[in-house]
Structure formats: C-alpha cells, structure tokens
Amino acid sequence: MSAALLRRPLAAIGRPVLAGLASVGRMAIFALQVLGHLVRPPFYLREFGHAIMTIGWYSLPVVGLTALFTGGALALQIYDGSSRFSAEAAVPSIVAIGMVRELGPVLGGLMVAARVASSIAAEIGTMKVTEQIDALVTLSTNPIKYLAVPRVLAATLTVPVLVAVGDSIGIMGGWLVGVNRLDFNSAAYLKNTIDFLEAADVASGIAKGAVFGFIVALMGCFYGMNSGRGAQGVGKATKLAVVASSVLILGSNYLLTEVFFSG
C-alpha cells in the first residue's frame, strides 16, 4: 500500500520527464532528416522563393520597428546610467555594441519566432489535419523535403539579413534619440559609433541570426507536422512552436555568447 502511494508521485514526475526526453529525441531526428534532405535533390525552388518572401521580406517591418524603438530606448537608458559617472560619451558605442551583439539578433529572432514559427506551425498543422500531408506522400512527394527544407533554408539565410538591417535601424534609433533628445552632435555620434564597432561584433550577431532562423523554422515545421487533431491540435502546435523557438533562441544565445566572447 505504502509502496503504491510512493510510486504515484514518482510516476507523476517520471511521465512528463520521459515525454519531454522523447520529444527532444524526435526533434533531433527531425533536424537530422531536414539536414539530410537539404543536400539531396530534388530541390523545390518555387517553394524556397516563396519562403524567402514570407519569412524574410514580410518580417522586415516588424523587425525594423522593434529595432528602432529598442535602439531609442537603449540610448535613453545608457545616457541615464552613464551620466551618474560622467560617461555620457559612451552612449553611441554602447548602443551600437548592444544592438549588434545582443539586442538586434535576440529581439529580431524573438519577433521572427512570434511571426514565423506560429504561421509555419499553423499552416503545416492545418495541412496535417486536412490530410494534405498524406496527399503529398501519395503524390510521391516527401513532406519534409517539400515543406520543411525550403522554410528552414530560407529562414537560416534571411534572418541574418534581417538582423543586419535591424542592427542598422536600431543604431539609427539610438542616433535619433541621441541627437534630438540628448543633444549629441550628429557627426560625433556617428563617428563614435563607427570607431568603436568591430567587425567581430557585427559578425557574431549575424551568425546568431542564422542559428535563430534555423531554430524558428525547424520548430514551426516540427510542431506543425506533429500537430494533434482539429482546431485545438493546431492551436497547441502553434503555441508550442513559439514557446520552444523562443526558449531555444534565448538558450542558444547564451551558449553562442560564451563561444564568441568568453576568454
């Protein structure tokens, strides 16, 4: 009796742990399948072009606006903090470094996760529940190759570009606030930004963008293809895709920062 009572809470802990580990395993296998199909023909160029537009081009406004406001707020915050020890001159360089190393890729990645992982999961999930994925198989088309590979490749290539554009707009946001609100000289602000920014800062942020793009599209495709039945199943798949890609972006951001800048 007491052994059975003891087993119940242990089972309650063990079940979700096992389910979580199984899910991680399935995710890893899915990632390997995507990578495997990436290098084997046929290649669906039309789907790839479409994914470039929907993932990259149409995400520009949201990433641009996020970067603009973040750059402006960052300038205000750093000015306020640095004025406490008379280091206001550091505002342009810290805004630039903060944007290109951290905030550009991370906030850009999170915005793309919200916009793209959700739409990919909902689209593929709906395709699954309406048997369109089964239809693809019966038409001799591998769903991973046709649906996942173009999206994952497009996101991996376009999110770094979005990050680069976001970095520039973020720095511009800081400059706008610096010049108009904090009385910086425009030319001095820009010179300070350029002088202190190193190529490695920009490159690390862009590399992070590629990893985040891969994560976002992979999670959208994975949860979409494993969607449960009906509207509730698609809703759950969409939620999980956004949550998983956001957490993985933040986790991998820490790891990448360790790799790029520790020591």
Added chain:
Amino acid sequence: MIELQDVHKAFGEKKVLRGVTLTVPKGESMVIIGGSGTGKSVTIKCILGLVKPDAGRILIDGQPVDRGDRDAFLARFGMLFQGAALFDSLTVWQNVAFRLLRGEQKRPKAEAREIAIEKLRRVGLKAETADLYPAELSGGMQKRVGLARAIAAEPEIIFFDEPTTGLDPIMAGVINDLIREIVVEMGATAITITHDMSSVRAIADDVAMLHDGVIQWVGPVAEMDGCDDPYVQQFINGRAEGPIEAVR
C-alpha cells in the same frame, strides 16, 4: 492484385485492425463498408504505407509493399481524400497537375496544364476553374478536383476515401457515377471506403464489410442484399438493433 494477409494495427491500447484478410483482383472495384471508426481508412493507409501495420503482409501483384522503390510504388496509385485534401496555396490546375510538375513524371508546364484542364473536363469542370484556388470552390467542386488529381497521372490503382461525405444527394450521385465511369474506362483496380449505401450500389463490383477490425463478409454486390450475414444486414438496412452496437 491487392492482397492483405492478417493485417494488424493498434494505436496505443486501441486495436483497430485485428487480422484483416482481403484480396482485390486486378481491375475490380472493391467497396469496403463499415461504421465510423472501424478501421476502413487505416486499412487503405496501411496499403499506401502512410501507416505501418504491426503485423501481417500486404502484397501488390505479389510484391510486398514495404520493399523496393517507394516513389515507383506510389506512382502507381491515385487517391481521393475524404475532404479532397487540395493544397490551398496552389491553383486548381496546379493541384491536378501536381505529380506532372515535379519528380519523375515531370513534364513541361504548358503540357501539364493542358492535361490538368483535360482531366478537369473529364470530371465535369470547365477550363475557367483551372486558375481558381481551392477555397473558391464548393464542396462538390473540390471533390471533383480531388478526383481529377487522383486520375491525372493515369494510375493503375485508385483509392476513394468517403467520396460522397458532406455532399448533397444529387452531387453524391454525380460523383458516384463519375467514379464508376472512370474506373471502368481506365481499367483501374479501385478500393472505395464508404458508409453511403448509394455509393456501394453505384461503384462496387465486390463489397467487404469491416467490423471489429476484421472482414466480416465479402462478396459480389449483387449478393449483398440477399446474404444472411447479420452484420451486413444490420448495416445496409440501417437498423439500431443487431450484432453491431449502435453506441461504440
């Protein structure tokens, strides 16, 4: 010829197929009847390899379905899905010509479009529908497009999953007649799953009754009404009383 030998499939605790054995001779039209949730769809998904059976063998012309070139195997099939399963992002003609626009059966775009329009005509749709998107079509038109897609690459074997579900009786009659005509004219082997008795009478050469995960009865459609199988009699006459529980 399609042969299923003692096919079993369970999803978790739920045993859906408990030893399905069925033979469909080449060029025959077999209709599998049975209530909802009895494993009719799982049976054809097992044949197509969309679902892997737990036990048993499935042979097409004597060859096991799980061996050999999968693309070549699937190229022999056409399938009409219950909800038509048209790709929302593609136009009607691109849906119909899907197989002809990519892969081993790829043809020039203009030729693929021409074939798609011809197949659309065959199912009673005008050429103007070719450039519409599936969402712009009624349920009956979507089924016809699904049918056109299933026959576009002239398959040897065609599956129809609940072809008349959700259609009004007149449209259901039109689809039934089309299926019958197409199967006869192409000489294809066909398996239809349905619980619509008007479909059975219009489409079938042979009928198989699936219940409790096994084939309860199989025979020519002409013998269906006169057979003494209690499952078949309860099902075709729509009686609440009988060996099949009304609430499953």
